[in-house]
Amino acid sequence: MSETRDVIIVGGGHNGLVAAFYLAKAGFKPLVLERRAHVGGAAITEEFHPGFRCSTLAHNAGPLRADIVRDMQLEKHGLKFTTPDVNTVSLTPDGRALILYSDTKKAAQEIAQWSQKDAASYSDFGAALGKIGKVIGEALLLTPPNIDSPDRGDLWGMLKTGRSIRRLGKKDMYRVLRWGPMAAADLVAEFFDTEPLRATIAARGIFGTFLGPWSAGSALVLMLRAAGDPSPAGSVQFPAGGAGAITQAMAAAAKQVGAEIRTGAEIAEIRVKDGVATGVVLASGEEIAARAVVSNADPKRTLMRLVDPAHLTPDFVQKIKNYRCTGTVAKINLALSALPEFTALNAKGNGNLLRGRIQISPEIDYLERAFDESKYGNFSRSPYIEITIPSLSDPSLAPAGEHVMSVYMQYAPYKLKDGNWDSQREMLGEAVVKTISQYAPNFPQTILSGQIITPKDLEETYGLTGGHIFHGELALDQFFTMRPLLDWARYQTPVERLYLCGNGTHPGTGLTGGSGANAAREIAKTLRK
Amino acid sequence: MSASGIIGTFLGVRSPGTAYVLLHHYMGEIDGAFRAWGFARGGTGAISNAIADAAREAGAEIRTQAPIAKILIKNGRASGVVLANGDEIYADVVSSSVDPRLTYTRMIEPGNLPDDFLEGVNRYKFRGSSGKVNMALDGLPNFKCMPGAGAHLRGAMSISPSVEYMEKAYDEAKYGHWSSHPYIDMVIPTLTDTSLAPPGKHILSCFVQYAPYKLAPGLDWDTEKEKFGDNVVNTIAEYAPNIKDIILHRQVVTPLDLEREWGLSEGNIFQGELSLEQLFFLRPVAGWAQFRSPIKNLYMCGSATHPGGGIMGAPGRLAALEILKDGGA
Ligand SMILES: Cc1cc2nc3c(=O)[nH]c(=O)nc-3n(C[C@H](O)[C@H](O)[C@H](O)COP(=O)(O)OP(=O)(O)OC[C@H]3O[C@@H](n4cnc5c(N)ncnc54)[C@H](O)[C@@H]3O)c2cc1C
Ligand SMILES: Cc1cc2nc3c(=O)[nH]c(=O)nc-3n(C[C@H](O)[C@H](O)[C@H](O)COP(=O)(O)OP(=O)(O)OC[C@H]3O[C@@H](n4cnc5c(N)ncnc54)[C@H](O)[C@@H]3O)c2cc1C
Numbered sequence A: 001m002s003e004t005r006d007v008i009i010v011g012g013g014h015n016g017l018v019a020a021f022y023l024a025k026a027g028f029k030p031l032v033l034e035r036r037a038h039v040g041g042a043a044i045t046e047e048f049h050p051g052f053r054c055s056t057l058a059h060n061a062g063p064l065r066a067d068i069v070r071d072m073q074l075e076k077h078g079l080k081f082t083t084p085d086v087n088t089v090s091l092t093p094d095g096r097a098l099i100l101y102s103d104t105k106k107a108a109q110e111i112a113q114w115s116q117k118d119a120a121s122y123s124d125f126g127a128a129l130g131k132i133g134k135v136i137g138e139a140l141l142l143t144p145p146n147i148d149s150p151d152r153g154d155l156w157g158m159l160k161t162g163r164s165i166r167r168l169g170k171k172d173m174y175r176v177l178r179w180g181p182m183a184a185a186d187l188v189a190e191f192f193d194t195e196p197l198r199a200t201i202a203a204r205g206i207f208g209t210f211l212g213p214w215s216a217g218s219a220l221v222l223m224l225r226a227a228g229d230p231s232p233a234g235s236v237q238f239p240a241g242g243a244g245a246i247t248q249a250m251a252a253a254a255k256q257v258g259a260e261i262r263t264g265a266e267i268a269e270i271r272v273k274d275g276v277a278t279g280v281v282l283a284s285g286e287e288i289a290a291r292a293v294v295s296n297a298d299p300k301r302t303l304m305r306l307v308d309p310a311h312l313t314p315d316f317v318q319k320i321k322n323y324r325c326t327g328t329v330a331k332i333n334l335a336l337s338a339l340p341e342f343t344a345l346n347a348k349g350n351g352n353l354l355r356g357r358i359q360i361s362p363e364i365d366y367l368e369r370a371f372d373e374s375k376y377g378n379f380s381r382s383p384y385i386e387i388t389i390p391s392l393s394d395p396s397l398a399p400a401g402e403h404v405m406s407v408y409m410q411y412a413p414y415k416l417k418d419g420n421w422d423s424q425r426e427m428l429g430e431a432v433v434k435t436i437s438q439y440a441p442n443f444p445q446t447i448l449s450g451q452i453i454t455p456k457d458l459e460e461t462y463g464l465t466g467g468h469i470f471h472g473e474l475a476l477d478q479f480f481t482m483r484p485l486l487d488w489a490r491y492q493t494p495v496e497r498l499y500l501c502g503n504g505t506h507p508g509t510g511l512t513g514g515s516g517a518n519a520a521r522e523i524a525k526t527l528r529k
Numbered sequence B: 001m002s003a004s005g006i007i008g009t010f011l012g013v014r015s016p017g018t019a020y021v022l023l024h025h026y027m028g029e030i031d032g033a034f035r036a037w038g039f040a041r042g043g044t045g046a047i048s049n050a051i052a053d054a055a056r057e058a059g060a061e062i063r064t065q066a067p068i069a070k071i072l073i074k075n076g077r078a079s080g081v082v083l084a085n086g087d088e089i090y091a092d093v094v095s096s097s098v099d100p101r102l103t104y105t106r107m108i109e110p111g112n113l114p115d116d117f118l119e120g121v122n123r124y125k126f127r128g129s130s131g132k133v134n135m136a137l138d139g140l141p142n143f144k145c146m147p148g149a150g151a152h153l154r155g156a157m158s159i160s161p162s163v164e165y166m167e168k169a170y171d172e173a174k175y176g177h178w179s180s181h182p183y184i185d186m187v188i189p190t191l192t193d194t195s196l197a198p199p200g201k202h203i204l205s206c207f208v209q210y211a212p213y214k215l216a217p218g219l220d221w222d223t224e225k226e227k228f229g230d231n232v233v234n235t236i237a238e239y240a241p242n243i244k245d246i247i248l249h250r251q252v253v254t255p256l257d258l259e260r261e262w263g264l265s266e267g268n269i270f271q272g273e274l275s276l277e278q279l280f281f282l283r284p285v286a287g288w289a290q291f292r293s294p295i296k297n298l299y300m301c302g303s304a305t306h307p308g309g310g311i312m313g314a315p316g317r318l319a320a321l322e323i324l325k326d327g328g329a
Helices: A014-025 A066-071 A104-112 A116-141 A152-167 A170-179 A184-189 A195-206 A218-227 A244-256 A299-306 A314-322 A343-348 A364-375 A421-437 A455-460 A514-528 B002-006 B018-027 B044-057 B100-106 B115-123 B163-174 B221-239 B255-262 B314-325
Strands: A005-010 A030-033 A045-049 A052-055 A086-091 A097-101 A260-262 A267-273 A276-282 A287-295 A329-336 A357-360 A384-388 A403-410 A447-453 A498-500 B068-074 B077-083 B088-090 B094-096 B130-137 B157-159 B183-187 B202-209 B247-253 B298-300
Touching: A005 A014, A005 A276, A014 A030, A014 A066, A014 A244, A014 A287, A014 A514, A030 A287, A045 A244, A045 A329, A045 A447, A052 A403, A066 A514, A086 A195, A086 A343, A097 A104, A097 A195, A104 A116, A116 A152, A116 A170, A116 A195, A116 A218, A116 A514, A152 A170, A170 A218, A184 A195, A184 A218, A184 A364, A195 A218, A195 A364, A195 A384, A244 A260, A267 A287, A267 A299, A287 A299, A287 A514, A299 A314, A299 A498, A329 A421, A329 A455, A364 A384, A364 B163, A384 A421, A403 A421, A421 A447, A421 A455, A498 A514, B077 B094, B100 B115, B130 B221, B130 B255, B157 B221, B163 B183, B183 B221, B202 B221, B221 B247, B221 B255, B247 B255, B298 B314
Parallel strands: A005 A030, A005 A287, A030 A260, A086 A357, A287 A498, B094 B298
Antiparallel strands: A045 A052, A086 A097, A267 A276, A276 A287, A329 A403, A329 A447, A357 A384, A384 A403, B068 B077, B077 B088, B130 B202, B130 B247, B157 B183, B183 B202
């Protein structure tokens, strides 16, 4: 056995890399061990067909927290974002398209073609989301307080957030409290009449979750995502080189301040002695001792598979078992010989309008019906779809004149009622292609090749337990002081010197870096004691 | 057991938040038996009559057949009521046990309430989702799963065979159709109180979910009413085949009937959905959950206030305490 390392980080997803950076900055010597051949976790760019590269999983950032981008100097390390003029094109079955521009004024003009009232509400809604999002954003920076015996830092944090909430004024304060448990469908109906607008915004509240727009609590998800991004339908930002460029820049930043990164290093076990983590055992059999272990893997994987449950109380094991972590998202990446021609956009000049996000979310009930199927263990035959064509902003992703299309599809439940994902994979792909071709008839003829990633693949290939893209459902009962579990929301686990830093910890709102940065702060504090 | 979580609420069993409705139903205690929705002799009407007697004994006066048309407001204070027949009655305190829509938009002249408060009232969700079918029976139903007239008939019987069954029942309602395979909660009160029907005859009271107040375009409750009733009978017949032979009379109550005849807006049995965003300090309107209203001396004391609907009397008691705290006037 080699020498004792300082801090081992299990997994080189973006949160693991962010944590490594901040821990190294704080004077520790982190060693990141990633099981795959390259770092990045769910934020990666890979070649899936000769000459075609694409963000394999996430194709849009959370967005990243601005302070993290700054601290890590990600731009200096090669990260460059482009924000397209068109934010979202939302297609409807009657051949129309609702176009939301990134610029609020321009968006309102476009919405006015559907409804004058909605055009006016659009900026009100954006303003309300902005104000509320700012306050929620402050809470996302906090380590969730210790409920039983809050320390001074906790009290200070709560006081500050409490004050910001009060500063919102009565109207917005009640909004925060009232909106959280609401259904996204009810929330958008308070502002808008136009169905595709309602549904396109409400879709933010169901993204990545096992919720329909009529499910209570979907408005919370919408608000959480708005915390970093108050643009009503959610902004789009494309890194040149795809999502992998984000994590490549993060890895470079972490290394520069002294972190070490090893890929192809799968951890088989986290060693625990007398309730204290002492190091890891790799799949190769190699053992590495460490003063502390930080896991970027999801809470279930970490605490039910990497740690022998014998080291945990039965009560804790029961709770972590009940942590809801089954996914509903599938991902399809396609190599295209030409751009698809969307009927609704033909008259308006297709190309430029396709640079943002293209959504199939024509009405609330469409989304709800898509959800209904998943409740009974079927994937949606008419799914909610979010498309991007990143090769429009970054032509290097595909051979000249050709394109890559990245498609999120929901709902694809991890547990199928009939058959398994291996037998249903092709059918899922067909359903998606069929759905899109209803809006772009030439679409099937442009497909050269495709990669279909089911929830099972998310689990087996990319290490997301249950195929959950957020390492666990984002919901009122798994949020803030309850993420992943009540009493264990402060990045510490019941095993001493074993910490969590992935998306299954607060804030856990996707590709933002928030969990990794918060965890590093907390871990540095406890390790120094 | 999960059936309790959906009663009277426009939520499916998997919808988050149903745990509150469930808890809510278990909150009541009857004769010390936890989770007993006990039967009152003489039906639930007897509970109301007993409460009325107690109130009278304590000095309250009760007048029936006295519909209120308007609440009088003078200088921003409630000063009494006008009955439908035009009679005016002056009072120091007016306390409304009807829902906020009726109270604030029907009984109060426009212009007396702040805009954002009215916005909250208009936003308050009712969306009734249940109906009732009451039957007069010439005997007792004979359930296939438990034949004969055993003790099981005395309690609440429910048709809620699986979580999936209930979820599917809900799915239909979401798109404006009454459930083709509904959740049915049945009681035969005549087994505990023989005075409710002639000897040998029985009453079967069925609470049925889902029956959405707002039906899909092209459908209306007046034409759907008896079809809905037939479907309930057919559903019960799958479990108790003799039911059709023993029905003497049937009364179908749709959510629209609940609104028209019982004054329950949109037929919601709890005077408004028991969903988290309209509970606790948010019921009925954020900032106005303390039983008070923007109008001085006007209070709320019905199920549209905390802690919500059900025959438990809590909103009335809590409201009375607040009114007394304010000095009674
Ligand atoms: C299809 C898809 C679409 C998405 N879309 C968006 C979006 O639009 N916006 C957004 O904000 N978020 C999106 N997300 C979510 C977001 O990408 C993730 O929440 C985020 O990237 C998670 O980062 P992480 O670092 O916490 O975990 P991960 O990225 O999951 O990283 C964990 C790492 O640990 C490694 N690991 C696991 N087990 C071991 C082991 N035993 N030994 C060694 N290493 C191990 C894994 O290989 C992985 O690299 C999407 C995710 C998916 C899958
Ligand atoms: C079909 C059905 C089944 C139910 N099942 C159960 C159950 O099993 N268990 C349970 O606990 N709860 C049940 N409930 C709910 C429960 O009955 C109600 O929540 C509760 O009775 C409401 O009491 P309340 O005093 O707040 O309001 P209400 O009972 O609605 O009282 C309001 C009163 O105001 C009167 N009123 C209305 N407008 C005027 C006016 N303009 N002037 C004068 N008077 C007016 C009405 O006539 C009514 O008498 C059920 C309800 C229904 C409809």
